[in-house]
Amino acid sequence: MERQKYEEIKGKALALYEKAGIILTEEEKTSIEVVDFGLHNIEVTGLQLITYVNTEKVCAKELALLPNQTCPEHKHPKRDFDEGKEETFRCRYGKVYLYVEGNETETRSAHPPQGDEENYTVFHELILSPGQQYTIYPNTLHWFKSGEDGAVISEFSTKSTDESDVFTDSRIIRVPMM
Amino acid sequence: MERQKYEEIKGKALALYEKAGIILTEEEKTSIEVVDFGLHNIEVTGLQLITYVNTEKVCAKELALLPNQTCPEHKHPKRDFDEGKEETFRCRYGKVYLYVEGNETETRSAHPPQGDEENYTVFHELILSPGQQYTIYPNTLHWFKSGEDGAVISEFSTKSTDESDVFTDSRIIRVPMM
Ligand SMILES: [Zn+2]
Ligand SMILES: [Zn+2]
Numbered sequence: 001m002e003r004q005k006y007e008e009i010k011g012k013a014l015a016l017y018e019k020a021g022i023i024l025t026e027e028e029k030t031s032i033e034v035v036d037f038g039l040h041n042i043e044v045t046g047l048q049l050i051t052y053v054n055t056e057k058v059c060a061k062e063l064a065l066l067p068n069q070t071c072p073e074h075k076h077p078k079r080d081f082d083e084g085k086e087e088t089f090r091c092r093y094g095k096v097y098l099y100v101e102g103n104e105t106e107t108r109s110a111h112p113p114q115g116d117e118e119n120y121t122v123f124h125e126l127i128l129s130p131g132q133q134y135t136i137y138p139n140t141l142h143w144f145k146s147g148e149d150g151a152v153i154s155e156f157s158t159k160s161t162d163e164s165d166v167f168t169d170s171r172i173i174r175v176p177m178m
Numbered sequence: 179m180e181r182q183k184y185e186e187i188k189g190k191a192l193a194l195y196e197k198a199g200i201i202l203t204e205e206e207k208t209s210i211e212v213v214d215f216g217l218h219n220i221e222v223t224g225l226q227l228i229t230y231v232n233t234e235k236v237c238a239k240e241l242a243l244l245p246n247q248t249c250p251e252h253k254h255p256k257r258d259f260d261e262g263k264e265e266t267f268r269c270r271y272g273k274v275y276l277y278v279e280g281n282e283t284e285t286r287s288a289h290p291p292q293g294d295e296e297n298y299t300v301f302h303e304l305i306l307s308p309g310q311q312y313t314i315y316p317n318t319l320h321w322f323k324s325g326e327d328g329a330v331i332s333e334f335s336t337k338s339t340d341e342s343d344v345f346t347d348s349r350i351i352r353v354p355m356m
Binding site: 022052059086090092131132154156 | 198199200201202203206230231233235236237238260264266268270308309310311313332334335336
């Protein structure tokens with residue numbers, strides 16, 4: 001990703017954090033992580049985030065989703081030191097359409113990115129408005145998408161090790177773009 | 179604590195959450211925990227909080243401190259299942275004066291509640307403004323106090339088990355008032 005594009009996306013993420021009333025340090029503002037999952041279509045499939053803390057035990061992040069942006073389907077399998085990452089998502093701003101394993105929701109409010117449908121396999125829907133949250137236990141497939149206003153989500157979890165995440169889409173490389 | 183007092187303190191906590199831009203569900207609003215630590219002087223020594231999640235692995239809380247209110251000195255010792263609770267405090271609103279083990283800070287910005295000085299033994303000062311945070315590892319004594327505007331603090335931690343906390347003040351019973 002070009003630096004100019006990175007700066008543009010970062011600016012949009014900062015605007016979302018501001019709308020959510022999230023106060024960041026100047027250092028955090030300059031180090032926002034922008035992830036396009038190697039798909040080079042950040043507005044459609046991507047994620048912006050700040051990691052507040054990531055110790056051996058606990059991780060806390062503030063995720064920002066651009067309007068109608070999708071974080072692609074993945075799971076957090078067993079690791080050397082535990083059964084896999086456990087995540088609680090708490091919506092702080094906007095709307096989050098979260099899909100997990102379980103009975104497929106019949107009339108869903110959001111859909112996978114067009115053309116990528118084959119890489120999405122779980123469709124049990126949870127809709128999170130500000131103040132609402134959901135806990136995803138290890139090794140459970142999940143993906144999520146924001147509504148038209150974008151979204152800000154606090155993530156409370158066990159230790160984060162991005163390299164151990166398993167994505168349904170085999171093209172995905174979980175490295176930050178910049 | 180009388181219900182009328184509880185409702186008064188709860189109202190003050192809700193006003194602080196609102197100032198911090200924290201959005202809570204109606205259910206969360208009605209279930210705010212108000213803790214006077216058995217000292218019956220809530221405005222001086224006390225804590226208000228909401229627990230978002232507390233699984234076997236991860237806990238997240240939103241703490242509110244009334245103006246100049248102190249959360250008394252304590253530590254989180256070894257438990258059956260781990261080395262003790264680990265806590266990261268992130269200031270969201272107001273100012274937090276946090277005291278931990280280590281070199282005593284010479285000119286401190288806050289002091290223990292008057293008359294309770296004997297129950298405070300660690301004086302290494304950290305001052306947290308909104309966006310700033312600090313991680314307290316297991317079995318480390320700590321206490322904290324808000325500034326004149328009160329404070330809101332996000333706590334990211336391992337599993338919370340209040341009954342295993344050890345307070346320097348032996349009078350303290352860690353049970354919610356209501
Ligand atoms: Zn995940
Ligand atoms: Zn503590």
